[in-house]
Amino acid sequence: MRASRAIGPQLSVGGIKKLKIRKTLNSKLSTLNSEHISGAEGIYEKSEIQKVCKKYIKRAFTHPRGEPDEIAITIEKIRQKPRTISLLSVATLRCLSPEEARKIITRRLSDIGISHKAVNNALNVLRSEKTMRGASLIFAKSGARVEPDKERGIRVSRMGIEKSTEKNLSEKLSRAKINTTTVKEALVLASKAASWPDVIAEVCISDDPDYTTGYIASKEFGYMRIPNIKREKEMHGGRVFFIRETADIAGLISYLERKPAIII
Structure with a gap:
């Protein structure tokens, strides 16, 4: 099994040093085979x-x-000033x-212009027994998968949240009884x-067997949690980004994987 987690200190407006930490976990099933466990960072x-x-x-x-x-834990200094972005609204x-859940996902995503073919292809990826380490990229109209490496996928990295924003978020989530790290x-x-302008929406199902709430997210409707998106003990899951057909894929991947961003 394999997992990676990354962390990194932020560069504030006042000039505090930034570091990034990445942690990787491997549980070898054999000398030739390993399985992804989990990932996290900040x-x-x-x-x-x-x-x-x-x-x-x-x-x-x-x-x-x-x-x-x-x-394995990697600590890395972030030399770029993080881009500041807003937090999506939250609803359950x-x-x-x-x-x-499938009907909800299809309806909500169709409402913002994502084709049924793209939604079906995404759900097939998420329900596959083979869990990807990163996210898949799917064109919102044609439904084509376009991430360069379909084994690795795209790993969203270098993101964090400003302390006062995190405090306010925790208070809000506590009132809804969902104030968890997850x-x-x-x-x-x-x-x-x-x-990122080329990202229209996201759908995510956790591959943890005991976590059955997934979500869809978009600038259009925010972050929507979907309980019972899968049954207990099911190991499948993953993340898919629906992107514009005209997307600058290299630029998108560079932003998601390497450009630091802080929620304010």
Whole structure:
């Protein structure tokens, strides 16, 4: 099994140093085969690194997909000033089954111009037994998959949230009884992705067997949580970005993977 997690201290307006940390977890099934476990990352102040590393290591050893055989943590200074972006709005939809979830996803995405073919192709990717390490890119009209490496996918990286914004978010999520690390990390990632002009929407299903709430996200309707998007104990999952047919794919990948962004 394999997982990667990244963290990095932010560069504030006042000029605090930025660092990035990446942690990789591998649990080898054989000398020729390994399986992705999980990934997580963030942007943090230098003074937070020790605490954050301990948190990620603990998460690695208690992950529901299994215990890794190998954990690697990378700390990297971020030399670019982070782009500042806004947080998507949050809502939880009513959904009682995976079948209902499929209808909700299709309807909501169709409303913003994504074709049924593109939605069906995305859901086939997400329900495949072979879990990708990163996200898939699918054209919103033709439904074609266009990420260069279909084994690796696209890994959204170098994102964080400003402290006061995170505090306000935690208070809001607490009132809705969903103030978890899982929700906050997914929301930050979705907000970064949605800020790029060529990204129309995202759909995500967690590959954790005990987490059955997924989401769709877009600048058009925000971040919408969908309970019961899959059944308990199912291991499939992943992330798909629906993009414009005219998208600058190289520019999009560069932004998602390498350009730092901070939610304000």
